Amino acid sequence: MYRTHNCGELRLKDAGKQVVLSGWIQRSRDLGGMTFIDLRDRYGITQLVFNMDQDASLCEEARKLGREDVVRIDGAVRERSNKNKNLPTGDIEIEVRAIEVLNRSELPPFTIEEDTDGGEEIRMKYRYLDLRREPLKKNLILRHRLAQKVRHYLDIADFLEIETPALIKSSPEGARDFVVPSRIHKHQFYALPQSPQIFKQLLMISGFDKYFQLVKCFRDEDLRADRQPEFTQIDCEMSFVEREDVLNLFEGLIVYLLDAILQIKYNGVFPRMTYREALERYGTDKPDIRFGLEITDLTAEAGGKGFRVFDTAEYIGGICVPECAGYSRKQLDQLTEFVKRPQIAAGGMVYVKFQEDGSVKSSVDKFFSVDELKGWGERAGAKKGDLLLILSGEKSRTLFALSELRLEMANRLGLRKKGKYAPLWVVDFPLLEWNEDENRYQAMHHPFTSPLPEDVSLLENHPEQVRANAYDLVINGVEIGGGSIRIHDSALQDRMLKLLGFSDEETVSQFGFLLEALRYGAPPHGGIAFGLDRLAALFGNTESIRDYIAFPKNNAGRDMMADAPNFISQKQLDELNLRFRE
């Protein structure tokens, strides 16, 4: 037998018991006459004690143990004379009678202690050792608990977990597909799913009514801290629902998870905000509403008054930062540099300081009267001591820059508080967006998203004005999930695909089976998908989803431990009828 108990469970009440423990050597403290060893497993750490007086040869043996050796020990639990209050097992120790070394360890390249040492490169290469450490272990446990609670909530709500295929047909819309060559069918390829979208709609047509799945999705696009080529979605679909039905149910899921995992009670309903409102108030479709600093449109007030930069701008907007009128020239220059960075690309920044003494100081006071400046302040809700930061230019770019500036100021002022969760639903996204490269409209969400019923008549003549019956869940500025009510009418779906530029033949070859299915009594349906990795990172209060994935890829999509992707043998290539160009 390897163990009667784990290394985290023995307490004072167990004193006197004969136990067997197995685990890794965390650290040993050799005092000469006696030696203490911390034995670690997934559950915790238990101290072993060896004494020269009692068993010299056993003590000698213990002194030879090195970090990360795997051992099995026999011994008796006893109360410590010196207790350690920092350890759950700190009241007891094991007086060891026998050691069996199960496996020696080479010296690990970094210590298995805290998260302080080991750069990204080496930690990724030895991911299995990094996973022994507390921070990553804690993250994976958090992810597990999230997944369990999700399953519980949806099960109670009558959802059925149904698997969908991973080898599917490539679809032209959306992200780049990962493809898999078929051996049996020469020159043909499967694709890995970007999401089970069509399959879950087919399940609705099959009458399953409420479906969910914790499912891997694959997108061959460039990576970020919060993007991996393979990631996990909580994928859901429901029949006979309208938008509010979906929002209410999944709002309930988030409220339940906040309570069950973090013991945070969320009162009330999540705010609903249109896409347009989100852009105008926050400059982005995924606003962080843990704090204010909202954007004020100053185009009417500040334009056309003889200041050339503003007069030629399509849009002028500002954010009022409380109690920052005392900002120095240096601090303001830093902010100007920030917004002029190529990634943000604002032309410059105008400030107005509303001083405590009631006076106004601005970088543009040559061009505007004090009353005009005060008028802006009034509109932006500035009080004495506040600082108004103004950007101008082409509208969408300027709003983007303002949203970045808003986040930067919030970071500087410590307004993005960890442990606070501010969810909202963003709704009424545009159905379509213009694709410059391909000179055509494309679906903003996906081609199966239903337009709002009142906008359907605009489809052919004013496609850019059509709003989608779609919604995103945003928490703390992170897009956690999104979905839509789907098109369940084959004629409307046909119109939609035509609008996207598909010919009849393309429509039939790409989506024929879905269009056909829609003709056999498709119920009204809609759904949503959440990013489990992002949800875990959000609950764990960190940015990088890699820390919540056991074996992630680096930012070039490479598995640094296994060294994938990699070449395959000529034999494999031959079987697949593949040959390299060049």
Add this chain to the structure above:
RNA sequence: GGUCACGUAGUUCAGUUGGUUAGAAUGCCGGCCUGUCACGCCGGAGGUCGCGAGUUCGAGUCUCGUCGUGACCGCCA
């Protein structure tokens, strides 16, 4: 496709204006130590300064290139 940062001992980092033998902490090895728990004390080993070229009397330091890692922009329905 592009921008930025970093790359020095097993690990995390310091290294001045370009100047003699490249340091610290930690880890590792050896010795001492009977209540430690980041044990303590003493001693020791450990370096292709990512790689290549250039400037220079002289390069860890400056320049260019290259590779690696991270972050971001484009991209991601």
